[in-house]
Amino acid sequence: MTAAAVETKIPASAEWMRPGRVAVLLFAVLSLVAFLLPDGVLPAWTRQLPAEFRIGLDTWISAALKWLVEDATFGLFTFKDLTRGFAQLLNVPLDIATSILSTGLLDGRGSSAIQLAPPLPWIAVVGVVAALGYRFGGSKLALLAGGAFLYLAVFGQWASAMLTLSSIVVAAPLGIAVGLATGVAGYRVPLLRRIITPILDLMQTVPTFAYLIPILFLFGFGPVAAMIATMIYAAPPMVRVTMAALEGVPREIVEYGTMAGTTPRQMITKVMLPAARPQLLVGVNQVIMLSLNMVIIASMIGAGGLGFDVLTSLRRLDIGRGLEAGLAIVVLAIALDRLSQAYAAGARKRDAEGGLKPFLFGLAAFVAVTYLLALFVPPIATYPEALQISTAPFWTDAVKWINVNFFNVFDAVKTFILLNLLLPVKRFMMAQPWPLVAAMVGYAGWRLGGARLAALVVGLALFPVVTGQWDYTMMTVYLCGISVVVAALIGIPIGIYGGLSPRAWRVIEPAIDTLQTLPSFVYLIPAVMLFRVGDFTAMLAIVLYAVAPSVRYAAHGIRNVPTMLMEAGTSMGCTQKQSLRHIQVPVALPTILLGINQTVMLALSMLVITALVGTRDLGQQVYMALTKADTGKGLVAGLCVAAIAIIADRLIGAAAQKLAAQRSGAVDAT
Structure with a gap:
């Protein structure tokens, strides 16, 4: 050869x-002929379908949502009452997380609120994260995770970062729970899976801005609406991972569970989910990372935190503040990503070794001691402002210098x-x-996947035409x-x-x-x-x-x-x-x-x-x-x-x- x-x-x-x-x-x-032909040679309908042949889908959707919000009722309560009640229910864990990490225990709301108890001190949070890093991945991960949270304090991003983290620690578990339950249902009911799959495709491809609008209508403006948007954005990967993980459970394990006389529910909860745990933890990691990716967009409907800081900086073209807040999100994302990956990689080993109760007891004692000390020593409660560092002026000056000295080059490029x-x-x-574009994608679909794929892509290509x-x-x-x-x-x-x-x-x-x-x-x-x-x-x-x-x-x-x-x-x-x-x-x-x-x-x-x-x-x-x-x-x-x-x-x-x-x-x- x-x-x-x-x-x-x-x-x-x-x-x-x-x-x-x-x-x-x-x-x-x-295609070249269509490009070279003068305007008006091709019929007008080939460029834009006449209005009488279009479907008024946007009008129908707006009317349906308006009816839901204003007129739909279940007798004792309206649809709006239902969604607002659901929002109030979700607000309970969010308020708890925000009180612990960001605002402290408040009496009242807004500017008139009185703080009854302070939030966790910054030293306590850094210590807890470092301890988790040590347990999950050893000293290197402890330094990385603890150093990342210390960075947030040193660079003056602590308050915004804790507000963002408050939303993540609620939205991510809820997204994981919803995704896990939906994935299990899709695995057990094939018909449901066939229904879920295209919905997941839409959820992962429709721009997040598009479903912020109905969320605003249904749940109002504020952190809860932003958290719901985050859950919708982050849950689909968990659904897919759950279905794939359950399908990948070895047949011998399933047969062993059947021989042991397990019921269908026990088969899922006692046999298959534990066997699929490593793969499921990968989905958990994806939910956490997608939740962090959503923080800026969620800030547009009331999330606050680091996302709001980046958005405000963008509107003001304040590159220094924007990059600082953006890097803070990156640092937070890296810390949570490495912690979740390390947890997933060593979960079985830690379960075998045990020692969880002493670890949790020591962690609780550390938090309690630092919290009490913070009541009397302000630098323990809040990182001293005099020791904070800001790189915002450096980045702003750097961009100005580049613009002054290289504007002509950049403009020429x-x-x-x-x-x-x-x-x-x-x-x-x-x-x-x-018609030509639809024919081209249809031909490509036919050559690559047969008539079924061709019909799908042609139908999708015609959707923008008819709307x-x-x-x-x-x-x-x-x-x-x-x-x-x-x-x-x-x-x-x-x-x-x-x-x-x-x-x-x-x-x-x-x-x-x-x-x-x-x-x-x-x-x-x-x-x-x-x-x-x-x-x-x-x-x-x-x-x-x-x-x-x-x-x-x-x-x-x-x-x-x-x-x-x-x-x-x-x-x-x-x-x-x-x-x-x-x-x-x-x-x-x-x-x-x-x-x-x-x-x-x-x-x-x-x-x-x-x-x-x-x-x-x-x-x-x-x-x-x-x-x-x-x-x-x-x-x-x-x-x-x-x-x-x-x-x-x-x-x-x-x-x-x-x-x-x-x-x-x-x-x-x-």
Whole structure:
């Protein structure tokens, strides 16, 4: 076998397209013709469906929600009473957590409230977190977790961070409980699972701004509404993980439970859930991280805390304060992430070792002693303001210096990319008629997954047409598409390099971890300060936010190329470059495609955020609907974003499956 023979064993990335090259070429020609034709040549209905043929879904949704809030009744109480009562119920644990961590025990509300007892001292919270870190992961984790919370105190972010943490410690457990219960129900009832799956797809792809509006209508403005929005955003991964974990329980364990005479309920609670615990704890980690990602958006409906600080700084273009608050969220996220991961990794070992009661007793004694001391020694209760450090002036001055000295350079780069890349692509996309686009995605679906996938993607592509959102949808596809391409061109080479070099990966991994934990709003602050508002600024923020999956999946794919293929290539005389080009990259391509899929999802989720910097797409429609409390318009625009996301997910997923099947065949042949 020669090096060329090894190459033939690996499927080419475009193998599945070869039978349809004529169709692809035809679609390309038709798209170019549509772009070059003067305005008015194509019928007007191909660009925008006449109003009489559209469905008034936004009007129906707004009317239905208005009826629910104003007229719906159950006899003894109204629907509004029900939702407000539910909000009051959730407010009880939130008030308790806020009293313990942030405000202390208060008598009354607002400015007239009197503090009856102070919150936990900062030293107590830092000590508790460090102790948990030591128990879960040893001295290194104790230093990391304790140091992260100490950072919040030293840099003056303690009060806001504790308010944010109060919401997280309530929203995350509730999201975990709801997700676990729903996942168990979906596992036990296949019909329910088929119903749940598309709902989860919508929950994870509809922009969060879109369902903030109905939450405001139903639950009012305030921390409870923000907590409910956080739960809705964070629960879906727990549902999916629960169903997958229960399905993955070894058959022998299930048979053992059956032989022991367990009832269906005992089988779930006593056998399967304990067996699936490691996988379930991964879902717990995801809920915590998504809850933290939601803090800024939740601040728009009354959450407060660090998210509100970032949002306020963005509105004022105060880059220093915004970055400080954003980094505080990152620090808090890293601490909670490492603690939850360590707990998940060592849960069984700690259960076997025991010693929980002495640990909890010692922790309670430490908290009690520090709390009593804090009543008499103010520096123990609150970190001294005189010792606090602020980096806000440094960041603000740094941006000003960059603007003064490099404004012409940045402006030239922005203008060049805008005129030579963004605007031509934008004009091309906006010129495409909807019948042609629907035909193209339908053909792609048919080639990749058959008639069923084709029908799904065509139906989703027609949804923006019949709801009158086609122009905004194509604007979204343009900005998201070009951002994903740029992110992939940057991220995939970096990921490949990291996959080849463990030393380089040790540097790359913490960098992309930071990018994934930074709140999406934070990316807008430096982008706006350096490049002002517009499509280029939006693209830059989207690329920074969405590049991490391309890096991570590319590195993972390269590291997991079968050893037998590498050995076959080496024995046949392949150089390192030939091995990378003809073996590693083609074999890793299915994994790389999954990374691009995740990049698309993150880019779409960022589009609503970029509406704040002047974009004119579906994200702006969702944001404007939020400011005007137009529920129907916001949800319809959000569903259009979800349609784009699901089309991309299904097509890319089908392509990855085809390539993976071809790769398996090539490995078997080798």
